[in-house]
Amino acid sequence: MTKADIVTRIAEQTGMEKQDVQNTVEAFMTTVRESVESGENVYLRGFGSFVVKTRAAKTGRNIKAKQSIQIPAHNIPSFKPAKEFVDHVKAKVPVEG
Secondary structure, three states: OOHHHHHHHHHHHHOOOHHHHHHHHHHHHHHHHHHHHOOOOEEEOOOEEEEEEEEOOEEEEEOOOOEEEEEOOEEEEEEEEOHHHHHHHHHHOOOOO
């Protein structure tokens, strides 16, 4: 599903104009991104949390150059789904095997 698909579905469900929904979705995404970029976690009850995780410094390998390289500590954005969200997915999405 793409952002355009989400906008179309929300517009159909709410009866709002697609452009208004597009602006709302864009504003939501911008707000979440800016909050996480500033180190602030975003909690959406029943959906999940957008959080900043810190990765520790580690030693990696450049296989082509056959050298060890030092990868510095860094922060990454992460999404942790709420238990309710996880439970719904487990109940409704069949296991492929």
